[in-house]
Amino acid sequence: MTSGAKLITFHKTLAGCEAGNPESWRAFLGDYTPVVFQLVDVYLPLLREGRARLGEETLLALAANNFERLRSFDHQAEREFLADLRSFLLERGATKLEPAEDITRAPKPAPDTVDALLQGLPLIHQEILFLKLAGYSDGTLEKMLRITPAIAQRGLERLQADYSAVLKKDRDACLWPAAWLELLAHARSAKSADCPPLRHFVRILDGQTSWYEKEPIEKHVGLCLHCLERWTALRELIYWRRGVERLPETEVNALVSRLSLRAQAKKEKPFLKRVWGA
Ligand SMILES: [Zn+2]
Known part of the structure; x- marks a missing residue:
């Protein structure tokens, strides 16, 4: 599929979801639930047993009040949308964590310590370091950032x-989920007037910008x-979206049915009307 066709499919799916169309929800859940699951595995590893539940809760929260939350996300293109979905998921997940369950054999990463670690490094080294503290293994980092082990x-x-505790890990899972999600929330709130729109980052990562444009960004x-x-x-998000399989149809159908059942329980008539044509 060309990128233009993909964009049209993305917009159609989203519009269908907001209209309560079950087919659109099937497409949405089939594509994005596996990405949500991967993020839960990395950032909320202690919820591993309960990732399906967090996924379902997040989905219901997106659909509540006539899809109010879903509508609030960036609709420009898929990556921007997924970035908002990721923030929403991590904010919800953070409320379920116990700081006491973070590992204690290393200092918890806080904004000032992480700033000091990053200071003066080239961007690629900052990415490696930041994603490593987030919990990624060397193998995943090398594939995600397309870099050599050296x-x-x-x-x-x-x-x-x-922070030697994060080195030589072979599983993608954060060692201090509560501290790290707190740090990410701090970072998300620290926006300044100079921060470029996300679209510019997408264009750079897609190789669509000249050196002139990308250097200052x-x-x-x-x-x-x-x-x-x-x-x-x-x-x-680019890495997981490309790398994960679609959710199997039986699981997609189970999620879609739960969406409507919960909506029914909460008497969300506009949604039911659209789903069942009632
Ligand atoms: Zn900025």
Whole structure:
């Protein structure tokens, strides 16, 4: 499918979801639930047993009040939309974590310590370091950022002293979910007037910009925790969206039916009317 056709499909699916069309919800859930599950595995590993439940809760929250939350997300294109979905999921997930369950054999990453670790590094090394603290294994990082093991290791040098716990992991899972999600929330709230729109990041990551255009933006990202958070979020969303299989139809159908059943329980008539033509 061309990128233009993909964009049309994305807009049609979203419009259908907001109109309560079950076919659109099937397409939506089939494509995006596996991405949600991957994010839960990385950022909320202690909920691993309950990821289906968090996925379902998130879905119901998107659909509540005539899809109010879904409508509030960026509709420009799929990546921007997924970035909003990711923030929404992580904000909800953060409320379910116990800080006491974070590991204690390393200092918890806080904004000032992470800023100090990132200071002065080239952007690629900042990405490696940030995503490593988030919980990614070397193998996943190398594929996600398309880098060699040697470059990955150079990006990790500053972690040797205090954060060796995150090095040499072979599973993608955060070691301090509560502290990290708090840090991400801090980064998301630290937006300044100089922060470029997400669309510019998407264009750079798609190779659609000249060096002239991208140089000042990449420089800003290297100095701004808010933008580094959004930039690395796009990196992981692009990676997971491409890398995961569609959700099996039986699971899609189960989710769609739960959506309507819950909606019925809450008497969300506009949705039911559209689903059942009642
Ligand atoms: Zn910024």
